[in-house]
Amino acid sequence: MTVSNLVRKELYQMRWIMIIGLLFCTGLAVILAITFNYLEQIVEEIPVEIMELFTNYEVARELLAIFGNYSLYVWSQWNAKNLYQVGALFAIIIAAIQFAGEVSRRTIGFYLTRPISRWQGFLAKAAAGSLILLIIFGGGTIIIWAASIIIGQSADWGRLFAALVVSLVWLNVYYLVGCIISTLSREPITAGVIIGLVGIGLSLPGLLP
Amino acid sequence: MNDSCLQIKNLGKDFGSKRTLSAVTLSLEKGEIMGLVGPNGAGKTTMIKLIMGLLHPTAGSIKIFGNDRDTLSCSEWRQVGYIADEPILYDFMSVQKLINFNRGFFPQWDEEKCRDLVARFNLPLHESVKNLSRGMTTQLSLTLALAQVPRLLILDEPLDGLDPMRRLEFLNLILEDFTGQDGRSILISSHYLEELERIVDCIAFLHEGQLKRVVPMEQLKVEEKTIRVVFQKEPPETLRGMPGIKQVQKEGKTGYLITIEENFNAIYEACCSFPHFVLEIYHRNLEDMFHDYAGRDVNDRV
Numbered sequence: 395m396t397v398s399n400l401v402r403k404e405l406y407q408m409r410w411i412m413i414i415g416l417l418f419c420t421g422l423a424v425i426l427a428i429t430f431n432y433l434e435q436i437v438e439e440i441p442v443e444i445m446e447l448f449t450n451y452e453v454a455r456e457l458l459a460i461f462g463n464y465s466l467y468v469w470s471q472w473n474a475k476n477l478y479q480v481g482a483l484f485a486i487i488i489a490a491i492q493f494a495g496e497v498s499r500r501t502i503g504f505y506l507t508r509p510i511s512r513w514q515g516f517l518a519k520a521a522a523g524s525l526i527l528l529i530i531f532g533g534g535t536i537i538i539w540a541a542s543i544i545i546g547q548s549a550d551w552g553r554l555f556a557a558l559v560v561s562l563v564w565l566n567v568y569y570l571v572g573c574i575i576s577t578l579s580r581e582p583i584t585a586g587v588i589i590g591l592v593g594i595g596l597s598l599p600g601l602l603p
Numbered sequence: 604m605n606d607s608c609l610q611i612k613n614l615g616k617d618f619g620s621k622r623t624l625s626a627v628t629l630s631l632e633k634g635e636i637m638g639l640v641g642p643n644g645a646g647k648t649t650m651i652k653l654i655m656g657l658l659h660p661t662a663g664s665i666k667i668f669g670n671d672r673d674t675l676s677c678s679e680w681r682q683v684g685y686i687a688d689e690p691i692l693y694d695f696m697s698v699q700k701l702i703n704f705n706r707g708f709f710p711q712w713d714e715e716k717c718r719d720l721v722a723r724f725n726l727p728l729h730e731s732v733k734n735l736s737r738g739m740t741t742q743l744s745l746t747l748a749l750a751q752v753p754r755l756l757i758l759d760e761p762l763d764g765l766d767p768m769r770r771l772e773f774l775n776l777i778l779e780d781f782t783g784q785d786g787r788s789i790l791i792s793s794h795y796l797e798e799l800e801r802i803v804d805c806i807a808f809l810h811e812g813q814l815k816r817v818v819p820m821e822q823l824k825v826e827e828k829t830i831r832v833v834f835q836k837e838p839p840e841t842l843r844g845m846p847g848i849k850q851v852q853k854e855g856k857t858g859y860l861i862t863i864e865e866n867f868n869a870i871y872e873a874c875c876s877f878p879h880f881v882l883e884i885y886h887r888n889l890e891d892m893f894h895d896y897a898g899r900d901v902n903d904r905v
Contacts (some may be wrong), residue, residue, distance in 0.1 A: 511677060
């Protein structure tokens with residue numbers, strides 16, 4: 395009862411982040427789906443001699459493959475790009491305001507003097523943030539799926555939703571790290587900068603050849 | 604059987620090299636209302652934050668309902684009500700939402716009392732908490748604290764920001780709620796000594812992080828008296844040397860304030876035996892004692 399009460403409070407407090415996030419992801423998802431047909435058309439209109447020139451380059455070959463396969467297009471533009479980049483941004487914002495936000499607004503005293511254990515307090519904030527990330531990015535993925543049906547494109551949705559689960563797991567791990575950092579900071583901006591730097595640190599291995 | 608609601612032993616708190624609280628030992632019995640007084644910076648809020656677990660002590664121990672504060676279960680914490688010195692509540696909620704949120708933590712929540720207090724304070728249920736005045740925020744905090752029916756209520760400067768009428772109402776409400784309720788205790792810190800004097804059973808003087816004295820109000824009222832006397836001629840030197848005189852303060856040329864701890868009758872008779880214009884006896888109040896412990900120099904800061 396206590397934790398669910400706390401989770402409800404967190405969801406209510408962060409409702410605008412959730413609404414803005416969902417609107418942003420809906421916009422991205424719709425744009426992503428409807429631009430595929432235009433991009434596909436542009437690729438088809440490229441003259442053969444220029445296309446042959448393009449195919450000499452690895453990057454161009456990859457781009458042509460993406461624009462020729464809707465599943466690959468959705469994965470590359472949504473799962474591999476937006477979910478990680480925009481997702482990380484939202485994870486930073488939500489985590490930074492959790493504990494550091496309570497401290498800076500001076501409501502931490504009220505929060506901690508409720509009859510809850512520190513563990514319950516942390517769990518509630520962690521659960522609420524995870525739920526918001528799921529709603530924003532799960533919702534965004536469902537919008538792409540719906541938009542794809544409307545524009546008449548089919549994709550390997552089983553694999554794409556599986557990729558969503560993997561992305562959400564990563565986002566949640568990053569978010570939890572952010573929550574821990576937030577407990578150590580007194581200012582959300584400081585917490586956000588540290589969480590961002592940790593995110594950059596975590597992404598460095600991905601840049602290695 | 605342990606009858607203490609709150610036991611503090613050798614409590615100390617350092618902030619860096621600054622010692623804010625030093626070896627404070629006190630005990631709040633069940634059913635007792637204790638006032639905590641001291642000048643600004645005496646360590647009252649620090650002590651209360653330590654009790655509430657918002658700060659970690661550098662030394663000493665705190666027991667609530669006989670159990671160590673750090674190992675207190677959530678069900679025991681539910682029996683502790685608290686109003687902070689700055690009652691900052693969730694300003695993104697409406698009054699009603701905040702009440703609903705708080706209700707969820709306390710199975711013993713008294714809904715009827717909550718409704719009664721909301722009506723009594725005329726709290727606007729649908730108004731956002733951020734639009735409430737300081738006084739109303741304090742009243743909302745009190746509503747939340749009393750509706751949870753705590754066995755121990757800890758109030759840190761709850762009267763600040765309230766006008767005299769509201770202060771009186773606030774204290775009456777606490778008295779009404781706690782009088783005759785066996786085993787329910789209050790620790791209240793305040794600078795409003797006159798008002799505090801009306802409700803507390805005992806008083807703890809804190810000064811520069813040290814507990815100077817804990818004294819029951821009954822004892823305070825009978826043990827120390829002050830005689831104001833204005834002599835017709837030069838005041839008698841022999842009077843000053845009499846046993847039982849705690850302090851002699853000069854008022855004007857021949858006026859004196861004589862504070863007596865004991866041997867009252869003999870000193871009174873001695874005063875009467877000298878020609879005088881004025882001779883009056885009055886009980887010392889909390890403010891007098893406050894000045895004794897805190898020093899006259901802090902008067903302006905309080």
